[in-house]
Amino acid sequence: MMSFTLQRIPAFSSGLFCRCSSKSFQRHCSRISSKKVRVSDALSSEETGANVRIQGWVRSVRPQKDNLFLHLNDGSSLQPLQVVASSHLNTRDLTFGCAVDITGTLEKSPSKRQNVELHAQHIKVVGECNPVDFPFKIKERHSLEYVRQFPHLRCRTNAFSSLLRIRSEATAAIQSFFRDNGYVQIHTPVITSNDCEGAGELFQVEPAGHKNDSDDPNPHFFSVPAYLTVSGQLHLEVMAGAFSAAYTFGPTFRAENSQSRRHLAEFYMVEAEIAFTESLEDLMKVMEDLFKAATEHVLSSCAEDVELFHKYTAPGRRDQVDLMLKRKFNVISYTEAIDILKSSSQNFTFSTEWGCDLQTEHEKFLVKHCGNVPVFVINYPYELKPFYARDNQDQPNHTAAAVDLLVPGVGELCGGSLREERLELLSQRLAQAGLADTYAWYLQLREFGSVPHGGFGMGFERYLLCILGLHNIKDVIPFARFSHSCLL
Numbered sequence: 001m002m003s004f005t006l007q008r009i010p011a012f013s014s015g016l017f018c019r020c021s022s023k024s025f026q027r028h029c030s031r032i033s034s035k036k037v038r039v040s041d042a043l044s045s046e047e048t049g050a051n052v053r054i055q056g057w058v059r060s061v062r063p064q065k066d067n068l069f070l071h072l073n074d075g076s077s078l079q080p081l082q083v084v085a086s087s088h089l090n091t092r093d094l095t096f097g098c099a100v101d102i103t104g105t106l107e108k109s110p111s112k113r114q115n116v117e118l119h120a121q122h123i124k125v126v127g128e129c130n131p132v133d134f135p136f137k138i139k140e141r142h143s144l145e146y147v148r149q150f151p152h153l154r155c156r157t158n159a160f161s162s163l164l165r166i167r168s169e170a171t172a173a174i175q176s177f178f179r180d181n182g183y184v185q186i187h188t189p190v191i192t193s194n195d196c197e198g199a200g201e202l203f204q205v206e207p208a209g210h211k212n213d214s215d216d217p218n219p220h221f222f223s224v225p226a227y228l229t230v231s232g233q234l235h236l237e238v239m240a241g242a243f244s245a246a247y248t249f250g251p252t253f254r255a256e257n258s259q260s261r262r263h264l265a266e267f268y269m270v271e272a273e274i275a276f277t278e279s280l281e282d283l284m285k286v287m288e289d290l291f292k293a294a295t296e297h298v299l300s301s302c303a304e305d306v307e308l309f310h311k312y313t314a315p316g317r318r319d320q321v322d323l324m325l326k327r328k329f330n331v332i333s334y335t336e337a338i339d340i341l342k343s344s345s346q347n348f349t350f351s352t353e354w355g356c357d358l359q360t361e362h363e364k365f366l367v368k369h370c371g372n373v374p375v376f377v378i379n380y381p382y383e384l385k386p387f388y389a390r391d392n393q394d395q396p397n398h399t400a401a402a403v404d405l406l407v408p409g410v411g412e413l414c415g416g417s418l419r420e421e422r423l424e425l426l427s428q429r430l431a432q433a434g435l436a437d438t439y440a441w442y443l444q445l446r447e448f449g450s451v452p453h454g455g456f457g458m459g460f461e462r463y464l465l466c467i468l469g470l471h472n473i474k475d476v477i478p479f480a481r482f483s484h485s486c487l488l
Contacts, residue, residue: 034103040076045106045116053103054081054118055126057156060138063090070094072102072118075155078162078304082109085120096138097129097156144313144475151479152488159313162305163476166298167464173297174249174270174460177290183245183272188232190251193224193438201255202227203265228253231457234442236273237388237419240453241445247272249460257483261472262360264461266481273455280403280418283454284376287405287414288329290458291374295325295467306468314469320372320408321467329405330375334358335397337366337377344369354397355381358404363411374407387429387439390418390454403456407466416456421446 034053037045042054056074063069068090071080083102094100104120111117135150136142136157147154154160178185191205205226220226232248239246252269270290274282299306299321310318332340341352341362350359358366358377367375379399382391389400405414420426423446430436430443464476474480479488 038076039072039074039079039081042081042106042116042118043077043079043114048106048108048116050106051103052106052118053101055101056081056099058094058096058098058100058129061094061096063087068094070100070120072100073161075161075165078158078165078308079114082111082114082117083120083123084117085123089120089123091123091125093125093128094123095129096131097134097136098125099127099129100124101126141312144470144472148472148474148480151486155478159308160475162302162308163464163468164478166302166305166468167476167478169301170294170298170460170464171249173294173301174290176297177293178245178247178272181245183247184239184243186232186236186239186246186248188229188235188248188250188271190229191222191226192229192235193222193226194234195227195230202230203253203255230254231269232271233273233455233457234388236271236455237442237453238445240273240275240451240455241449244275245272259483259485261474264473264477264480264482265485267473267477268460269457270460270463271455271457273453275451275453277454278418278452280378280401280454283403283416283418283456284329284331284378284405287376287416287456287458288374291405291407291413291463292325294463295321298467309468309470317409317469320469323372324374324408327371327373330370330373331378332366332370332375333378334380334399337362340366340369355383357384358412360411363404363406364409367406367408367411372408374405374413376403376405378403380404385417387426387433387435388417388419388442390420391425391429401454405458409469409471410462410466413462413466414456414458416454418452418454421450421452423447423450 034051036053039054039056042052054072054074056072059071059073059080061070064087066087068085068087070083072083073080101124102118102120103122104118106116107119109115109117131138135153142157144159147157147160155164195202205228207221229252231252232250236246236248247270249270250268251266253266255265256263272286274286335354337358338352338354341348344365346365348361350356350361352362366377379392380402382398382400385400385402389402392399392401400417402417404412407413423443426446427436427443430439461473461476465473470476474482481487
């Protein structure tokens with residue numbers, strides 16, 4: 001039977017001692033003993049002399065006779081960290097755009113632009129970058145239109161990395177608002193049979209390679225045709241039968257054959273549903289509070305990033321944003337809005353007769369007319385709104401209890417309504433539209449403990465356009481999807 005014996009190896013054998021003395025092992029030990037920090041943490045540090053390790057991408061390289069100066073960024077802040085190193089650490093592959101791993105000490109900076117700088121002891125190039133082939137150049141300010149050509153690389157620009165940090169903080173602010181106000185988050189499905197907008201602009205979902213067989217009694221993967229969701233509203237209404245307040249925040253899809261600066265095929269929606277409410281004022285209060293809470297958080301948490309857009313892309317926008325936060329939002333009826341449009345001297349492309357749908361040109365005019373402060377337009381013509389909007393049963397102008405929030409520079413930001421909770425009226429409208437069988441489950445919600453309720457949706461990308469003053473919706477989403485666009 002084979003046996004094994006354990007032998008103790010001397011801790012300080014000559015071979016081990018020699019390896020500990022090598023420069024490569026010393027560098028390895030230095031990296032292990034250095035505390036890994038982000039650029040944003042380093043910049044805000046008051047502590048000097050700390051041995052740290054920072055990984056990121058080189059934003060500029062300035063070699064001199066004795067010293068080497070780098071600007072390093074890791075995406076955690078707009079401001080880069082200055083790195084000072086001995087010129088002997090400079091190598092051919094240390095270029096603009098390359099990825100590096102640097103260890104050294106944080107020291108007080110003689111520059112007034114930042115408190116500290118990193119005195120590098122070791123620089124390792126992790127990923128090379130050829131600055132000649134790289135589409136973004138070190139000393140050029142690239143337009144948003146130019147950057148849009150490189151969806152796989154544009155996150156490396158200052159403007160787009162700032163946008164993504166703002167987007168992240170805005171997302172967190174919206175989630176916090178709903179959580180702090182007692183809302184339950186619901187993950188509504190992406191695949192659905194519903195077209196709650198009623199516009200028919202849907203992406204149909206079928207398995208790849210699927211072929212319709214005329215002899216197959218059920219040619220679809222599901223029991224009915226399936227589509228990518230245009231809204232989570234109807235599923236939130238299901239939840240309004242068990243939760244007094246619920247919301248969802250996720251992707252929605254519209255098959256609009258448009259490449260305009262206002263349209264995306266995939267975008268994000270914030271949607272909320274509130275039970276036990278019979279008042280549009282309740283919905284409007286939530287919309288206004290949400291807008292102001294999220295915006296205040298973004299302005300305080302991403303001050304430098306927001307300033308970048310307000311300074312270089314939309315001068316004067318900060319004053320408008322501050323005005324929106326200070327002033328209470330205006331409220332006008334649809335009928336009043338039509339009267340304002342008809343009495344104006346402006347020539348509109350689209351009709352301004354009662355019963356017409358408000359177009360972007362109308363919405364922007366109404367906001368300006370109301371002092372460039374957001375305005376709620378309430379009580380739209382009944383025939384303009386989907387089957388679920390509550391009938392006001394008014395005369396002579398028949399309206400629905402619906403509301404849109406219009407904001408400067410964008411037009412419609414939020415849309416909502418009270419829902420028709422009266423079974424008889426809802427049944428009649430669905431029957432008239434030929435949808436009674438399709439939405440039998442929706443009618444059944446009104447049979448078992450139904451309550452008056454209402455809700456709204458806010459386009460997240462439109463919200464970002466509003467607070468930043470940008471004009472193209474493709475500039476506020478990580479990967480823009482639109483008609484005839486290339487997909488990564």
